[in-house]
Amino acid sequence: DFLAALEEVHPAFGVSEEELEQVIQNGIIHHDPSVDELLRSGHLFVEQVRTSSRTPLVGVLLHGPAGAGKTALGACIAQKSEFPFIKLISPDTMVGYGENQKVTAITKIFSDSYKSPLSVIVVDNLERLLDYTPIGPRFSNAVLQALLVLCARRPPKGHRLLVLATTSDRPLLNDLGLTGIFDSHLYVPPISRLSSLDYVLQEVELFRSDEERRAALAKLRQAGFSEEDTSSRMHVGIKKLLSTIEMARQEPDNVVDRLTGALMGIGM
Amino acid sequence: DFLAALEEVHPAFGVSEEELEQVIQNGIIHHDPSVDELLRSGHLFVEQVRTSSRTPLVGVLLHGPAGAGKTALGACIAQKSEFPFIKLISPDTMVGYGENQKVTAITKIFSDSYKSPLSVIVVDNLERLLDYTPIGPRFSNAVLQALLVLCARRPPKGHRLLVLATTSDRPLLNDLGLTGIFDSHLYVPPISRLSSLDYVLQEVELFRSDEERRAALAKLRQAGFSEEDTSSRMHVGIKKLLSTIEMARQEPDNVVDRLTGALMGIGM
Amino acid sequence: DFLAALEEVHPAFGVSEEELEQVIQNGIIHHDPSVDELLRSGHLFVEQVRTSSRTPLVGVLLHGPAGAGKTALGACIAQKSEFPFIKLISPDTMVGYGENQKVTAITKIFSDSYKSPLSVIVVDNLERLLDYTPIGPRFSNAVLQALLVLCARRPPKGHRLLVLATTSDRPLLNDLGLTGIFDSHLYVPPISRLSSLDYVLQEVELFRSDEERRAALAKLRQAGFSEEDTSSRMHVGIKKLLSTIEMARQEPDNVVDRLTGALMGIGM
Amino acid sequence: DFLAALEEVHPAFGVSEEELEQVIQNGIIHHDPSVDELLRSGHLFVEQVRTSSRTPLVGVLLHGPAGAGKTALGACIAQKSEFPFIKLISPDTMVGYGENQKVTAITKIFSDSYKSPLSVIVVDNLERLLDYTPIGPRFSNAVLQALLVLCARRPPKGHRLLVLATTSDRPLLNDLGLTGIFDSHLYVPPISRLSSLDYVLQEVELFRSDEERRAALAKLRQAGFSEEDTSSRMHVGIKKLLSTIEMARQEPDNVVDRLTGALMGIGM
Amino acid sequence: DFLAALEEVHPAFGVSEEELEQVIQNGIIHHDPSVDELLRSGHLFVEQVRTSSRTPLVGVLLHGPAGAGKTALGACIAQKSEFPFIKLISPDTMVGYGENQKVTAITKIFSDSYKSPLSVIVVDNLERLLDYTPIGPRFSNAVLQALLVLCARRPPKGHRLLVLATTSDRPLLNDLGLTGIFDSHLYVPPISRLSSLDYVLQEVELFRSDEERRAALAKLRQAGFSEEDTSSRMHVGIKKLLSTIEMARQEPDNVVDRLTGALMGIGM
Amino acid sequence: DFLAALEEVHPAFGVSEEELEQVIQNGIIHHDPSVDELLRSGHLFVEQVRTSSRTPLVGVLLHGPAGAGKTALGACIAQKSEFPFIKLISPDTMVGYGENQKVTAITKIFSDSYKSPLSVIVVDNLERLLDYTPIGPRFSNAVLQALLVLCARRPPKGHRLLVLATTSDRPLLNDLGLTGIFDSHLYVPPISRLSSLDYVLQEVELFRSDEERRAALAKLRQAGFSEEDTSSRMHVGIKKLLSTIEMARQEPDNVVDRLTGALMGIGM
Ligand SMILES: Nc1ncnc2c1ncn2[C@@H]1O[C@H](COP(=O)(O)OP(=O)(O)OP(=O)(O)O)[C@@H](O)[C@H]1O
Ligand SMILES: Nc1ncnc2c1ncn2[C@@H]1O[C@H](COP(=O)(O)OP(=O)(O)OP(=O)(O)O)[C@@H](O)[C@H]1O
Ligand SMILES: Nc1ncnc2c1ncn2[C@@H]1O[C@H](COP(=O)(O)OP(=O)(O)OP(=O)(O)O)[C@@H](O)[C@H]1O
Ligand SMILES: Nc1ncnc2c1ncn2[C@@H]1O[C@H](COP(=O)(O)OP(=O)(O)OP(=O)(O)O)[C@@H](O)[C@H]1O
Ligand SMILES: Nc1ncnc2c1ncn2[C@@H]1O[C@H](COP(=O)(O)OP(=O)(O)OP(=O)(O)O)[C@@H](O)[C@H]1O
Ligand SMILES: Nc1ncnc2c1ncn2[C@@H]1O[C@H](COP(=O)(O)OP(=O)(O)OP(=O)(O)O)[C@@H](O)[C@H]1O
Ligand SMILES: [Mg+2]
Ligand SMILES: [Mg+2]
Ligand SMILES: [Mg+2]
Ligand SMILES: [Mg+2]
Ligand SMILES: [Mg+2]
Ligand SMILES: [Mg+2]
Missing domain, CATH: 3.40.50.300 (P-loop containing nucleotide triphosphate hydrolases)
Structure with a gap:
């Protein structure tokens, strides 16, 4: 919890x-x-x-x-x-x-x-x-x-x-x-690894099921976010991440895309 | 309306x-x-x-x-x-x-x-x-x-x-x-396409007839304003556009030229 | 008048x-x-x-x-x-x-x-x-x-x-x-043509006769002031011109020279 | 006077x-x-x-x-x-x-x-x-x-x-x-000619006789001060000149040298 | 004492x-x-x-x-x-x-x-x-x-x-x-020699025995800190040194490493 | 005196x-x-x-x-x-x-x-x-x-x-x-010649005897201070010199060295 x-x-x-x-x-x-x-x-x-x-x-x-x-x-x-x-x-x-x-x-x-x-x-x-x-x-x-x-x-x-x-x-x-x-x-480092992101997503229960969450992570992996933080494109503070997740929650049918887009924007 | x-x-x-x-x-x-x-x-x-x-x-x-x-x-x-x-x-x-x-x-x-x-x-x-x-x-x-x-x-x-x-x-x-x-x-983008301009002109009823309006747009097309906003010379805020239109209204016999001139000036 | x-x-x-x-x-x-x-x-x-x-x-x-x-x-x-x-x-x-x-x-x-x-x-x-x-x-x-x-x-x-x-x-x-x-x-442009100057000189009645005025203008033309304002050396505000004229009025015998000199100075 | x-x-x-x-x-x-x-x-x-x-x-x-x-x-x-x-x-x-x-x-x-x-x-x-x-x-x-x-x-x-x-x-x-x-x-120009200096020296009666004054001027001419102000080394305001003269008056036996020196200093 | x-x-x-x-x-x-x-x-x-x-x-x-x-x-x-x-x-x-x-x-x-x-x-x-x-x-x-x-x-x-x-x-x-x-x-110079450091360590009794202290110094010598201050990497004020020592005291089992690390950090 | x-x-x-x-x-x-x-x-x-x-x-x-x-x-x-x-x-x-x-x-x-x-x-x-x-x-x-x-x-x-x-x-x-x-x-020049220094040293009676003073001056001459002020290394205000002398007085046995050192420092 x-x-x-x-x-x-x-x-x-x-x-x-x-x-x-x-x-x-x-x-x-x-x-x-x-x-x-x-x-x-x-x-x-x-x-x-x-x-x-x-x-x-x-x-x-x-x-x-x-x-x-x-x-x-x-x-x-x-x-x-x-x-x-x-x-x-x-x-x-x-x-x-x-x-x-x-x-x-x-x-x-x-x-x-x-x-x-x-x-x-x-x-x-x-x-x-x-x-x-x-x-x-x-x-x-x-x-x-x-x-x-x-x-x-x-x-x-x-x-x-x-x-x-x-x-x-x-x-x-x-x-x-x-x-x-x-x-x-x-x-105090930012979040820069998929595993950390995964942990947070679980905690805040953004997805209705584990499959959905894993599917989302797979898409993020494809979009170029790596597991390890060497040359990572992900670089997001926990505070921004939590706020992005709430925003994504607004369009339940569209959560994965919104999250992906937002993370990429923030990670740029 | x-x-x-x-x-x-x-x-x-x-x-x-x-x-x-x-x-x-x-x-x-x-x-x-x-x-x-x-x-x-x-x-x-x-x-x-x-x-x-x-x-x-x-x-x-x-x-x-x-x-x-x-x-x-x-x-x-x-x-x-x-x-x-x-x-x-x-x-x-x-x-x-x-x-x-x-x-x-x-x-x-x-x-x-x-x-x-x-x-x-x-x-x-x-x-x-x-x-x-x-x-x-x-x-x-x-x-x-x-x-x-x-x-x-x-x-x-x-x-x-x-x-x-x-x-x-x-x-x-x-x-x-x-x-x-x-x-x-x-x-919030500026107006940069003729179609948007056309829409506004209709709404504010600057011209007495559709023919007049189309004639004016034709002239603007000739003056180099394109339908699409790629490399557009038109770049005008809705606020300025509405004020320009009122100014053009002052010389009813001369509306097209005034508008053209003003838009070109603003679009420079 | x-x-x-x-x-x-x-x-x-x-x-x-x-x-x-x-x-x-x-x-x-x-x-x-x-x-x-x-x-x-x-x-x-x-x-x-x-x-x-x-x-x-x-x-x-x-x-x-x-x-x-x-x-x-x-x-x-x-x-x-x-x-x-x-x-x-x-x-x-x-x-x-x-x-x-x-x-x-x-x-x-x-x-x-x-x-x-x-x-x-x-x-x-x-x-x-x-x-x-x-x-x-x-x-x-x-x-x-x-x-x-x-x-x-x-x-x-x-x-x-x-x-x-x-x-x-x-x-x-x-x-x-x-x-x-x-x-x-x-x-609001400055005065840059001899014809404008002529008009002003007439209005303010600096010279006693038309001949005197024309003679003065001839001298100014010789001094390089042209009728048209392309590459004109004359570039004087109406306010300064009116004040220069009053100054020139002080020496009635010498009006032309004073005016010429002053206009050249201002026109530099 | x-x-x-x-x-x-x-x-x-x-x-x-x-x-x-x-x-x-x-x-x-x-x-x-x-x-x-x-x-x-x-x-x-x-x-x-x-x-x-x-x-x-x-x-x-x-x-x-x-x-x-x-x-x-x-x-x-x-x-x-x-x-x-x-x-x-x-x-x-x-x-x-x-x-x-x-x-x-x-x-x-x-x-x-x-x-x-x-x-x-x-x-x-x-x-x-x-x-x-x-x-x-x-x-x-x-x-x-x-x-x-x-x-x-x-x-x-x-x-x-x-x-x-x-x-x-x-x-x-x-x-x-x-x-x-x-x-x-x-x-308002400075004094830059020997003739002006001569005039001032006469007026303020720094020297006891005309000979003395002429002798002083001759020395100044030798020191490089010219009659005309083209490329003159003399460039002194009347105010400074009058004060320099009073200073020179302090040593009656030595007036010429003091004045020369001072003028050269000022004229540099 | x-x-x-x-x-x-x-x-x-x-x-x-x-x-x-x-x-x-x-x-x-x-x-x-x-x-x-x-x-x-x-x-x-x-x-x-x-x-x-x-x-x-x-x-x-x-x-x-x-x-x-x-x-x-x-x-x-x-x-x-x-x-x-x-x-x-x-x-x-x-x-x-x-x-x-x-x-x-x-x-x-x-x-x-x-x-x-x-x-x-x-x-x-x-x-x-x-x-x-x-x-x-x-x-x-x-x-x-x-x-x-x-x-x-x-x-x-x-x-x-x-x-x-x-x-x-x-x-x-x-x-x-x-x-x-x-x-x-x-x-007033900083501490830049191992001998000074040794003196201080003795005074403040950071180590439980002389052997421990000597072992620590040996490690520091290996880490590149020299006895003489020519081209020394050690350059630490007595005030910082005393505070670093207190910090190292917090982990009794780990004193040598902590001290080494801190000194290297400070000495950089 | x-x-x-x-x-x-x-x-x-x-x-x-x-x-x-x-x-x-x-x-x-x-x-x-x-x-x-x-x-x-x-x-x-x-x-x-x-x-x-x-x-x-x-x-x-x-x-x-x-x-x-x-x-x-x-x-x-x-x-x-x-x-x-x-x-x-x-x-x-x-x-x-x-x-x-x-x-x-x-x-x-x-x-x-x-x-x-x-x-x-x-x-x-x-x-x-x-x-x-x-x-x-x-x-x-x-x-x-x-x-x-x-x-x-x-x-x-x-x-x-x-x-x-x-x-x-x-x-x-x-x-x-x-x-x-x-x-x-x-x-108002600084002191830049040994003869001036000598004069001051005599006045303030820093040395117990003339020999001592001469010996000190000889040392200063050796240290590169010259009699004449061309390219002199001595360049010390009388105020600093007097204060340096008082400082040197503190170690009677060591006056010459202290003075030499101080003067060299000041003269740099
Ligand atoms: N591991 C964590 N570390 C810190 N904060 C966390 C963590 N997990 C969740 N949070 C939450 O994330 C938010 C972090 O925001 P916080 O204001 O502390 O960040 P910050 O770095 O101080 O931001 P800022 O740069 O704007 O000052 C808090 O709401 C906190 O409850
Ligand atoms: N689609 C539209 N979007 C915004 N304003 C519109 C639109 N259509 C008409 N308007 C009118 O255009 C005007 C826009 O002016 P507004 O002051 O909002 O612009 P602004 O960008 O805030 O200007 P400024 O840069 O000067 O602050 C308003 O009078 C508004 O009623
Ligand atoms: N055609 C004209 N236009 C303007 N002023 C004129 C004209 N003819 C005569 N004048 C007179 O010339 C003068 C112009 O002075 P005015 O103070 O208006 O100039 P300005 O450009 O405002 O000067 P400034 O740059 O000092 O503010 C006025 O005294 C006005 O009466
Ligand atoms: N021909 C002259 N023109 C001006 N001043 C003269 C002349 N002859 C003598 N004087 C005297 O020389 C002095 C000039 O000093 P003044 O203060 O006017 O100079 P200034 O140019 O105003 O100086 P500053 O640059 O310090 O303001 C006055 O004492 C004046 O009486
Ligand atoms: N040999 C020493 N010289 C000076 N201080 C010493 C010495 N040995 C131990 N100390 C202690 O080290 C500390 C030195 O701190 P101090 O505030 O004097 O340093 P500082 O150079 O003034 O620091 P800052 O640059 O922050 O002003 C004091 O607590 C003092 O008691
Ligand atoms: N020949 C001298 N000229 C000036 N001061 C002398 C001389 N001989 C001895 N002294 C003493 O040397 C000191 C000169 O100090 P003073 O404060 O006048 O120097 P200063 O140039 O004004 O210093 P600062 O640059 O600090 O203002 C005085 O105490 C004065 O009594
Ligand atoms: Mg914060
Ligand atoms: Mg606004
Ligand atoms: Mg005005
Ligand atoms: Mg003045
Ligand atoms: Mg301190
Ligand atoms: Mg002083």
Whole structure:
């Protein structure tokens, strides 16, 4: 069942649960071994923060293509930590904020975290928090400078903090000097193999029968999508894939063609 | 009758009808099969929002040359949804707004939509909402950042939203990162075939008789406009065409020449 | 008599007559057939607005070199319409305005026009309204965005509007996206033929006798100014020509030489 | 006597005399025929304004190298007009003004002038009024736009205005669109001939005797300064020349050498 | 014991001790002779300030790669001076400050120092104090100008000041004109030799036995890390090294591989 | 004795003596004939202002490399004038000033000077007053425009003013148009000959005996520093030299080597 991953997440007290659940609304589908590896790495960082006194601050950057599942995975790792302080810093809650308002809101969450012995903060979608646009380029230097300090500053004695940040544009962050401040970088890959696609299709029950599903996959194989991701033409984030599947559902008589077409378009 | 399309649109309660009607003042003329295909695609997205619980947010971008009819088609699809919440976000109502006022006005409409179980928002003329000008280039980054979040943010649980956005400058939106947030892109073509032109001329009754109209078309054929749109010199939005026709009406004795000249000028 | 054109303009009630007369202080001299053609085209647009219900908004751009008479012709066409609402939007009345004040003033005039069944607005000297300067370049994007919407937005139902805009820099407007919003472009040419010059000289009675005038023209012909405007070295706006003539009047004994010299300078 | 030119200037009532005298403190030395020609041209423009009803506004631009005497000549022409309204608009009185204050101050003087039947305004040192600097470049667009309108706008009916503007950087003004608005351009040349220098040296009585002066000139001739200004190495504004002479006066025993050296430095 | 260096630092009265201790939380490990040399140079500057009356101001710039230990060394030198006034100016305490607030805060600390006969100020992380980002580039010119004056201005008579500044981007400071104002530049090197690494590993007791440690080093030697730093692939700041070690501690069974991998990654 | 120059400066009443003394704290060492020539040139300008009525304003620019002694020399010339009004305009007293505050402060000092019959203003460190930084470049155009007018504007009748400005970046000032407004430019050279160095070493008594000093110079000669400044590798401002000497004093046993090394570093 594709809600399994979500269900094994146990709520922690004093934590903004609703926000976290909102971003993993469709659960975590274990379509590929990389999914489990990412969750395990996240677990190790959680344990490092819990146990090592020499590294009261650990910063991890989750990066990968748009819609790969970075936010959902970050939220999932955070939830599983069961730390008493878990917060999501997200551009979704800051629409229309001026840069000073943003800096204040972000700084407040870090300050609050310093009151808890163990905290995890998910800093979601760094480029959007920065109000970044490639034309200019333009971005809020005030937010950038605040993040540069906050994500690298140690919490006060006796307090420990895990920072999980996400981005779809690591080269940009590198240019802005924002990559060096993280202790570790985790890559969240897109779906690029038929076997992963098959797994997802099963989970979301797009087809009425296994035959139908296998027939669809055969057509995709013919259309040039390979089992292995070497020189794969498939390169689609789990988020886009789930939305494409819903669209295909609209024309029950025509599902295979729609899906094929959409995947090819996305995979181009 | 060229008001047919408009007439089949039934008013929905709680909807800003007047605004919508203003932008489809001249109705929808079915001059080409593409017009029906666009309306049908729009219908499918409306149904996806109505039925799929996994995609509470669907975003569609209507793009095409100036005056191709993007706004009218977007408004038409919205009206036909008969959703309880239908709103038009248009630069026409924001003349002289500072960027913060714009962000506030846009954000308010999205927030209002979250109160309705089913909503459709037409975000018209993105480049104008952004106060974009190619010299500089200049645009409001505040509006851009708000749109980037608002058009991609899921409505709260139990609420569903269709966003229909229009633009004449898709490459610009791509550079600004505004294309990726839409699930689907629909192309609204210009008129590029004599048969479409003929259909429009009939509908608007520019000529007093069929002979006059056929004579005019013959002249246009001689002037190099072809029936098929391959290497066509005709490339005119329905909006410009309708205005050109009114201008030609001013000199009844001279209609053919005026029209020919104007079409050639526009078609260059 | 060179005040003829002005005199046939009949005052319309509710109209800012004084402003309009100020800009056609020296009347309209019919030195070339193009002058009458421009006035006739203007008349046709006035009639289109008066009669066609499908085009409640018509926009016309008068463009041509500095001092060619664009403002005077625009004002003249507006006056002749005898519409109940006739207004001039001119940078002359906005010295020292901030961009918001400008936007407010311009928007107010458009809003006022929506109360009259038939209106004409002369939007004079677009580049100056925009506070444009080629170094930078700099201009008011706020004014630009307001004009882009106001000059393209239809008046409310039952109201009709003719917009007559002037510019000496159409390429600039094109770069700014301001040309496409006008339905038609009218070119106001400079004086480039000796016959036009002769006509003007007669009208303003610079010379005491016809002989003197003919002698002067002979000298200009020798100096390389031709009757026809192909490869003409003469290229002077009517405004500059009238001012040059007044300067030449200062030295009665020396009029021919001064005029020759000045025209050559200007014609370079 | 080198104060002659100044002395023949008769005070006019209602005029800011002190300011004008301050800028021609050292009088006008008639070292070259061009000086008289400039004053005579100025006189003709004054008369055109006084007599022609078709050109209620005349604009003249005095341009030339730094220190050539533009301000003094402009002020002198203004004073000689004996118009009831004579004002100097100078950056000297606007130190530390913000751009809005500048625009207000400049606009006020033009408005005041509209109350007098005959006025002359000296707009001194345009590039400084614009707060121009070549690095960037930076300048006040607000002041530029105000000047573009004010220097080209006709005074109200029954009023006449002469605008005398000065600049050391006509190419800049051209780039800014500020040259086209003036009806005429007058060039104020630097001193480039030994005969002019000789005239000045006599006037200011730098040398105790004619022999000494002639000996000095002979040395300058040897040093490569020619009588005629073709390929001259001498190129010095009257303002710099007068200041150099005062410096040379400090070492009476060494005047010739100091002067030679300084002139060579300046003439390089 | 690796806390030795820290312990020999004796507290001075009137000094912000806590701040200083926070930045040398992990002590100073004497892994290389350069560490002692740096501390000795620092001592000499302290003595120069204490004794020479001709140089009441001495400025020293500590520069080197990210995480090399610049801040800890600067704080250590400052603490050892035992001057009555010792302060740290750090971006960590200025998150969200506007540039004027920063200038005020920085200026205040310098003003306060002028009241003590002997003072030392650590100006930490100049590029962050400047809100610098390479894209643009952007930085606070107000802070830059304040630092340019404050770090070069002599304290009032009878007062002496040592300024210890740190940076990871000396080329930038050079471009900004900030290097020339320091009397001396001290380079803080990264760890680039196996022997230094060995020293650190011993100090922090990552391995349970000497054999384990030696085995690990052997593997690193095989992986291409050399004893000498000529063409070394190892280039890691002490700060990153300590954090990497803590991460490796998480998987006791797998320490060697994790460490090897991490060091290679960092050393690339 | 190296305080000689300072001592012969006699205090003048109404003068900000303390400020002036602060900047020549270490006196004027006559290590080179150029020092006396500079002081004598300064004296001549002082006399020109005192005596010539045709040049009530004289402007002098002292330029040369960093630390060459420009400020000390400017202050020294000012003090020796014994004018009743002597003021220093220095960035040191304007830390954290906004550009308007700077303009106000600078303008005030010029206005005050107009009340004294004879005044001298030292405008120190123009590039710092302008808040200049080469990256961008950025600078305060408001301060620049104020300086452009203030340093060129004549004091009111009956008042005379000497402006002494200093800069380390004359090419910049040239680009900004700030060089042309000064009547004369004086170059303050660095120390580039061993004989000058020798003179300074004697004055400051770095060595315990003449032998020691001669031995040191011999070593420097061997290290490639020549007696004459053609192709000299020595190029050090007096300010840096004095600070280097104090640093060398810290290790009495090692003075020669330290000095050699430092000089070579500086001389590179
Ligand atoms: N294995 C998985 N990993 C991550 N998300 C998954 C997985 N399986 C299913 N999902 C679902 O896919 C969606 C991933 O969307 P998410 O917003 O996390 O992607 P993203 O990479 O953050 O996107 P964006 O680039 O737009 O920020 C979520 O709804 C999540 O519930
Ligand atoms: N098939 C059609 N599709 C769209 N509009 C049509 C059609 N037939 C007639 N129209 C009329 O043509 C006009 C199209 O104008 P509309 O403003 O929608 O174009 P647009 O592409 O949005 O223009 P712009 O690029 O200026 O925003 C409307 O008045 C509409 O009533
Ligand atoms: N045939 C004509 N057309 C236009 N103006 C004429 C004509 N004959 C005479 N005039 C006079 O010439 C002048 C034209 O000036 P106008 O300001 O209209 O030119 P313009 O092109 O708008 O100048 P600018 O480029 O400076 O805006 C007016 O004074 C007008 O009365
Ligand atoms: N023939 C002359 N023409 C102009 N000025 C003269 C002449 N003879 C003497 N002078 C004196 O020379 C000085 C000229 O200075 P002025 O300020 O007018 O020059 P400018 O060209 O305006 O300088 P800037 O380029 O700095 O604005 C005045 O003091 C004036 O009295
Ligand atoms: N020899 C050493 N020199 C400096 N720091 C050391 C040394 N040995 C151990 N440390 C510890 O290493 C850490 C060095 O971190 P520090 O913040 O000083 O580096 P940095 O170069 O300032 O980093 P950044 O470039 O991020 O500013 C401190 O925790 C310090 O206690
Ligand atoms: N001959 C000299 N000329 C100038 N200064 C001297 C001389 N001899 C000794 N000094 C001393 O050298 C120092 C020169 O420093 P000063 O600040 O004047 O140099 P500067 O060129 O203005 O430096 P900066 O480029 O930093 O502004 C002063 O302390 C002064 O007392
Ligand atoms: Mg995300
Ligand atoms: Mg539209
Ligand atoms: Mg005009
Ligand atoms: Mg001048
Ligand atoms: Mg540091
Ligand atoms: Mg100095």
